[in-house]
Amino acid sequence: MMERAVQQPDRVDNKPAKVAAFVRLFNDMPVRDLIANLRTKVETFEAAGRIFPLTLNDADDAPNCYICCPTSAYINYAIDETRNFAAHPLLKRALNALISACAPLVKASGLDRQAQVNNWLYSTNPVPLFDRPTVASLRSVLTTRFPDRAIVIRSLNDIADPATIAALKAEGFRMLAARQIYIFADRSAAPAMTRDMKRDRARLRATPFERVGNGDFTEADYARAEALYTMLYLDKYTPLNPHYTARYIAEMHRRGIISLAGLRRPGGELVAVTGLFENGGTLTQPIVGYDTGLPIGEGLYRMAMAMAQDHATARGLFFNMSAGAAGFKRRRGAVAAIEYNAVYAGHLARRRRVAVRIMETVLALVGIPLLRRFEL
Numbered sequence: 552m553m554e555r556a557v558q559q560p561d562r563v564d565n566k567p568a569k570v571a572a573f574v575r576l577f578n579d580m581p582v583r584d585l586i587a588n589l590r591t592k593v594e595t596f597e598a599a600g601r602i603f604p605l606t607l608n609d610a611d612d613a614p615n616c617y618i619c620c621p622t623s624a625y626i627n628y629a630i631d632e633t634r635n636f637a638a639h640p641l642l643k644r645a646l647n648a649l650i651s652a653c654a655p656l657v658k659a660s661g662l663d664r665q666a667q668v669n670n671w672l673y674s675t676n677p678v679p680l681f682d683r684p685t686v687a688s689l690r691s692v693l694t695t696r697f698p699d700r701a702i703v704i705r706s707l708n709d710i711a712d713p714a715t716i717a718a719l720k721a722e723g724f725r726m727l728a729a730r731q732i733y734i735f736a737d738r739s740a741a742p743a744m745t746r747d748m749k750r751d752r753a754r755l756r757a758t759p760f761e762r763v764g765n766g767d768f769t770e771a772d773y774a775r776a777e778a779l780y781t782m783l784y785l786d787k788y789t790p791l792n793p794h795y796t797a798r799y800i801a802e803m804h805r806r807g808i809i810s811l812a813g814l815r816r817p818g819g820e821l822v823a824v825t826g827l828f829e830n831g832g833t834l835t836q837p838i839v840g841y842d843t844g845l846p847i848g849e850g851l852y853r854m855a856m857a858m859a860q861d862h863a864t865a866r867g868l869f870f871n872m873s874a875g876a877a878g879f880k881r882r883r884g885a886v887a888a889i890e891y892n893a894v895y896a897g898h899l900a901r902r903r904r905v906a907v908r909i910m911e912t913v914l915a916l917v918g919i920p921l922l923r924r925f926e927l
Contacts (some may be wrong), residue, residue, distance in 0.1 A: 553638075553663070562711065562869055563670070564831035568604050568830060570595060572806045573671065585796035585802070586672060590615040596668060599688040606670040607700070610663040614663055616793050618672055618705075621662040621793060624729065625910075626635040626654050631789045632927055646871040660701070660892065660906035666693055667703040673837040674793065675732065675873045675890075677830050678704040681715045686722040694898040702895040702904070708888040710734045711833070711869065716891065724893040725786065725811050725907050728914040732878065733885035735828075735870040747882040751857035754850040758815040760822055765804075773801040776811070776824040779840030783852075794839060800826065801826060809837065812858050814851065823851040825859050834859070834868040856883070877926035887926070889919055 826838030
């Protein structure tokens with residue numbers, strides 16, 4: 552049974568050793584060797600006894616990957632998403648016009664010049680529980696240190712983070728709707744399986760491909776994992792997604808930040824891969840890839856997702872399945888939630904503050920209904 556729950560304090564814990572390992576990686580190596588389409592600076596940030604990865608970006612970093620660039624997220628990525636309306640050409644043209652008309656507003660907000668808290672450089676960054684004193688402390692430290700940068704926290708949703716969202720709003724943060732995501736929160740030892748979940752497990756049992764465990768990945772597998780991720784997220788979907796490289800996958804795995812699982816031809820190369828990130832009691836799946844040249848009937852995507860869901864169930868984890876593949880995820884027990892970017896701009900110039908307020912209103916009145924109606 553799905554829980555629509557108040558966030559538990561241990562749901563996201565940001566262990567200091569893992570934060571340190573992550574920040575060290577992005578200071579040891581050029582960012583673009585790790586994420587090929589990203590420019591950012593990564594450092595450690597501490598407030599109210601908590602530790603976070605912090606990213607710093609400027610407007611002249613654009614064009615940049617959307618995980619650090621609201622212009623890319625709200626304009627470029629949104630326009631790219633209108634490909635889903637090919638069967639509705641009039642609606643597609645209207646949406647393109649609306650998004651393009653909002654481009655000056657996003658530029659006026661100056662949100663590309665930002666300090667982003669808790670940015671693990673994934674599409675989904677689970678957020679620790681914040682109360683009002685924590686938010687006030689965080690806001691005070693960051694606005695003093697960065698008087699000309701917007702303060703941003705991504706990946707909040709009203710299933711995992713209602714208390715944190717309330718605290719952020721009370722301290723002046725604006726909630727900018729971003730996308731619709733899917734949460735699998737049944738953490739019981741034996742969750743009720745839907746028909747599709749049962750079929751996925753049957754496929755896993757019967758597949759001729761070999762299971763590859765976390766300790767079985769080789770140097771060649773890292774390169775193949777990049778190729779499989781690229782096939783799905785950059786080639787099939789959009790090149791605006793983070794371009795995780797083989798070096799990134801290898802270093803994140805070797806340093807214990809993510810775990811890996813996959814499927815390979817008997818004695819041969821990988822045909823599917825998934826990278827899993829555990830943070831406290833929460834699981835996300837920042838890396839998924841499979842050989843899109845193989846027949847759909849092989850069920851590679853279904854099996855990759857089943858391995859992640861089984862990992863969550865075995866460990867009693869709250870699984871944020873991120874966005875996309877709406878019908879697929881619903882049929883496997885996930886429920887939808889709107890995801891928000893929290894933005895604090897109270898210390899910025901009036902022009903920027905007004906632009907952020909207007910963005911919040913437009914996204915609430917127009918964006919959220921579209922996200923829900925078309926499951927974007």
